[in-house]
Amino acid sequence: MSGVLVYSENDSHVQTLASWSADHADTLGPVSVAVLGKDAGNRAEQHRGSGASRVFVNEAPGLEGLAEDVVSSALAQIAKQADADLILLSATRRGRSLASRLAQELDSGCVSEAIEVGIEDGRLITGRYALGGNTVSREVILTPLKVVAVTPGTVEGSGSGAVEGEIISAELSLPEPRMMIVERNPKPASTVNIAESDRLVCVGRGLAQQEDLKLIEDLAAELAGEVACTRPLSSEYGWVSEERMIGISGEKCNPQLILSLGVSGQVQHTVGIMGAKTIVAVNSDPNAPIFKLADYGIVGDLYEVVPALADALKQRGAN
Amino acid sequence: MKIVVCMKQVVDLAQLRFKSDGRTPVLEGLPMILSAFEKHALEEAVRIKEAQADVHVIALSAGSTKLKETIKEALAIGADEAALVIDPAIKDTDVSGSSRLLAGAIEAIGEVDLVLTGEGSDDEYSGQIPSRVAARLGWPQITTVRELALAGEKRLRAVRDMENSLEVVECDLPAVVSVTSELNTPRLPPLTAILKAGRKPTQEWTLTELGINADEIGGKAIQIEVLSNLAPEQERKNEMLEGTLEEQIDALLRALEHEGVLA
Numbered sequence: 001m002s003g004v005l006v007y008s009e010n011d012s013h014v015q016t017l018a019s020w021s022a023d024h025a026d027t028l029g030p031v032s033v034a035v036l037g038k039d040a041g042n043r044a045e046q047h048r049g050s051g052a053s054r055v056f057v058n059e060a061p062g063l064e065g066l067a068e069d070v071v072s073s074a075l076a077q078i079a080k081q082a083d084a085d086l087i088l089l090s091a092t093r094r095g096r097s098l099a100s101r102l103a104q105e106l107d108s109g110c111v112s113e114a115i116e117v118g119i120e121d122g123r124l125i126t127g128r129y130a131l132g133g134n135t136v137s138r139e140v141i142l143t144p145l146k147v148v149a150v151t152p153g154t155v156e157g158s159g160s161g162a163v164e165g166e167i168i169s170a171e172l173s174l175p176e177p178r179m180m181i182v183e184r185n186p187k188p189a190s191t192v193n194i195a196e197s198d199r200l201v202c203v204g205r206g207l208a209q210q211e212d213l214k215l216i217e218d219l220a221a222e223l224a225g226e227v228a229c230t231r232p233l234s235s236e237y238g239w240v241s242e243e244r245m246i247g248i249s250g251e252k253c254n255p256q257l258i259l260s261l262g263v264s265g266q267v268q269h270t271v272g273i274m275g276a277k278t279i280v281a282v283n284s285d286p287n288a289p290i291f292k293l294a295d296y297g298i299v300g301d302l303y304e305v306v307p308a309l310a311d312a313l314k315q316r317g318a319n
Numbered sequence: 320m321k322i323v324v325c326m327k328q329v330v331d332l333a334q335l336r337f338k339s340d341g342r343t344p345v346l347e348g349l350p351m352i353l354s355a356f357e358k359h360a361l362e363e364a365v366r367i368k369e370a371q372a373d374v375h376v377i378a379l380s381a382g383s384t385k386l387k388e389t390i391k392e393a394l395a396i397g398a399d400e401a402a403l404v405i406d407p408a409i410k411d412t413d414v415s416g417s418s419r420l421l422a423g424a425i426e427a428i429g430e431v432d433l434v435l436t437g438e439g440s441d442d443e444y445s446g447q448i449p450s451r452v453a454a455r456l457g458w459p460q461i462t463t464v465r466e467l468a469l470a471g472e473k474r475l476r477a478v479r480d481m482e483n484s485l486e487v488v489e490c491d492l493p494a495v496v497s498v499t500s501e502l503n504t505p506r507l508p509p510l511t512a513i514l515k516a517g518r519k520p521t522q523e524w525t526l527t528e529l530g531i532n533a534d535e536i537g538g539k540a541i542q543i544e545v546l547s548n549l550a551p552e553q554e555r556k557n558e559m560l561e562g563t564l565e566e567q568i569d570a571l572l573r574a575l576e577h578e579g580v581l582a
Contacts (some may be wrong), residue, residue: 182487
């Protein structure tokens with residue numbers, strides 16, 4: 001390969017991807033980073049030491065709204081200037097949307113949410129969830145240019161490939177943005193990051209009413225863990241905040257322990273708990289698919305098991 | 320106003336089984352259904368139609384002849400018409416080829432104002448279709464939309480759900496919009512609508528009729544080689560705890576203690 005171009009609107013994702021790429025520069029070639037939009041010149045400074053030999057900067061006002069068609073035009077031009085044949089993006093929602101736009105503009109193959117990235121026999125191999133999260137599809141992109149959006153947390157860089165990067169002002173010819181941002185409102189500050197919690201108590205449709213969440217919260221408190229949920233409880237019923245939702249469209253978690261309560265075990269949810277060290281399932285239906293994934297299972301009513309378990313944990317703590 | 324909703328036919332993953340190795344999926348013989356994510360897009364289109372005059376909703380899909388049956392659900396939910404690209408070559412295509420088919424059909428339908436898609440499909444969930452279709456058509460794309468409003472005939476306003484922020488955006492039509500599951504709750508069609516669905520008009524094209532060569536969507540046009548597609552290795556203990564509730568909980572705590580996963 002002739003080179004890598006790294007871009008994300010998230011500066012820390014850029015650093016990780018650039019550092020990982022620099023570790024593999026023998027195979028992938030020299031690393032470039034693109035920093036676009038507002039304050040790009042200043043933001044570029046922090047990427048000089050991350051492993052990129054060149055940092056391309058452009059502050060055109062049309063890039064500020066981050067409209068995918070404008071950003072993808074910018075990246076296509078910079079990739080050419082940098083002689084990059086692999087473009088690495090971060091698989092945020094914006095990054096996924098951008099990756100496939102860029103890939104189409106370049107008539108290239110794209111993996112829009114890679115959960116594995118590696119090099120085997122000089123080829124870049126990616127893994128992504130397929131069949132609704134039931135399987136992982138390991139793939140090679142065949143086109144000369146390749147676009148991969150990497151799920152945050154998938155790769156780490158050693159930092160040993162750090163070089164003093166050169167800052168280059170990229171000359172670009174950009175289309176007028178057609179999407180106008182009226183306002184950008186931060187979501188209410190998140191109170192919890194369940195993806196980083198060691199112990200989770202995850203509740204599903206087995207919970208009959210919102211008031212009963214108290215039982216789940218009490219158990220989570222005894223475990224020194226956090227409450228999590230399946231999609232219906234947040235998106236449909238609104239009982240639990242969306243930042244606690246686990247699944248293909250929510251958080252993917254790697255806790256030491258997850259207690260799965262009244263969760264049937266549909267794959268759209270379980271894809272988010274595969275990384276757990278220990279899975280405990282409680283469900284009144286002995287045939288619930290969640291038991292197939294569990295290390296320990298109890299067939300029973302969560303309304304009986306949960307308070308009893310909370311009591312037992314409390315006594316354990318007291319002794 | 321003409322709204323096209325892109326809907327994917329997928330295997331019913333709830334019925335997916337694996338070979339005896341526990342990792343190789345068996346897809347043969349599974350029933351085909353409409354992917355659930357796209358039903359939120361269809362629901363939104365039908366709600367727009369119910370709220371204002373002169374809206375025509377077209378459910379668009381590409382695939383095998385089974386589509387003729389599968390798409391009836393979209394007609395029952397409220398699409399006015401189905402538009403199908405049916406060709407044996409489609410089974411060998413990838414996401415780039417699929418976007419070629421959909422963009423080709425959208426151009427053949429003509430004078431489309433708005434294309435709606437799901438945030439991903441139930442099976443692949445790559446989310447590439449809205450971006451690729453928009454790029455092929457040269458239209459703007461507004462992805463992961465959780466609120467949508469039309470501002471007059473030719474403009475839309477949407478709230479995009481990014482991880483940490485909500486973005487209110489506007490753009491002129493035509494545009495491609497992908498929607499999240501938070502946008503609405505899709506209706507279940509009444510039985511009478513299901514019975515009548517077969518009477519609604521369906522237009523059908525083969526690749527040739529759309530002016531597309533099979534080698535544009537398969538063979539050398541394939542952009543991705545799949546090395547393997549297997550369930551991840553999972554080594555779970557699958558130990559069911561028996562006995563009274565007290566015995567079960569006692570056994571559980573001892574096991575968790577042993578594994579060192581308690582605080």
